[in-house]
Amino acid sequence: MTGASSQNVGPIILLGPPGAGKGTQAKRVSEYYRIPQISTGDILREQGQRGTELGIKAKDIMARGEFVPDELMYGMVADRLRQVDCERGFILDGFPRTPAQAGWLDAFLEHEFFDNVPRSKCLPVVIRIDVDYNLLLRRIAGRRSCPVCARIYNVYLQPPRVADTCDHDGSKLIARDDDREEVIRDRLQRYEVQTRPVAQYYERKARLSAVNGEMPVERVTEEIIRLVENSRREAVGS
Numbered sequence: 001m002t003g004a005s006s007q008n009v010g011p012i013i014l015l016g017p018p019g020a021g022k023g024t025q026a027k028r029v030s031e032y033y034r035i036p037q038i039s040t041g042d043i044l045r046e047q048g049q050r051g052t053e054l055g056i057k058a059k060d061i062m063a064r065g066e067f068v069p070d071e072l073m074y075g076m077v078a079d080r081l082r083q084v085d086c087e088r089g090f091i092l093d094g095f096p097r098t099p100a101q102a103g104w105l106d107a108f109l110e111h112e113f114f115d116n117v118p119r120s121k122c123l124p125v126v127i128r129i130d131v132d133y134n135l136l137l138r139r140i141a142g143r144r145s146c147p148v149c150a151r152i153y154n155v156y157l158q159p160p161r162v163a164d165t166c167d168h169d170g171s172k173l174i175a176r177d178d179d180r181e182e183v184i185r186d187r188l189q190r191y192e193v194q195t196r197p198v199a200q201y202y203e204r205k206a207r208l209s210a211v212n213g214e215m216p217v218e219r220v221t222e223e224i225i226r227l228v229e230n231s232r233r234e235a236v237g238s
Ligand SMILES: [Zn+2]
Pocket: 146, 147, 148, 149, 150, 151, 166, 167, 168, 169, 170, 171
């Protein structure tokens, strides 16, 4: 696939549970269009490193193990989206997490972002990556890595030739604590409860599309790009 690096792409929002490949897809689509991939984790890290007022506040809050409040997050997201590399479009990963955040984002785009960019308004294309619950469990719970060469295996989907042993150097493979099945069930459940309202927010506005995340990585990317192109064509036609 060749990229499209001059096209106006507009905002893209990817939704999907842990293990659905959201991060991978965000990276691939970002490379295809040459637009930045923006995650709240990166924003927080960057603001912290720059030592901005918002960044310092957020750092203190996270150090206490609390969530960064929306008002603070909005300031940082707005700051990031105002940067010149976002002009042609951007991909949000991990934001918005609540309908309130989605509402804020719509208002920000509508009343500030588009006004400063010499082009027509295009609302976010929202794409949910769907993967069957049991496959997600296997994808994450089956994950093993080699402590020596960092190769990744999956006991269900991509097993090593000899159980628990790295094909490359014979080291004993390890599982991360975060990848234990009960931890994952809990994470998936929290994700579902938290994110469903966001999906519903966009569904009500008829802006939610879904892709089958069980297809090979390349196919999922193609499908996402097709959905983005379709929605932009509709926007031009309307
Ligand atoms: Zn190894």
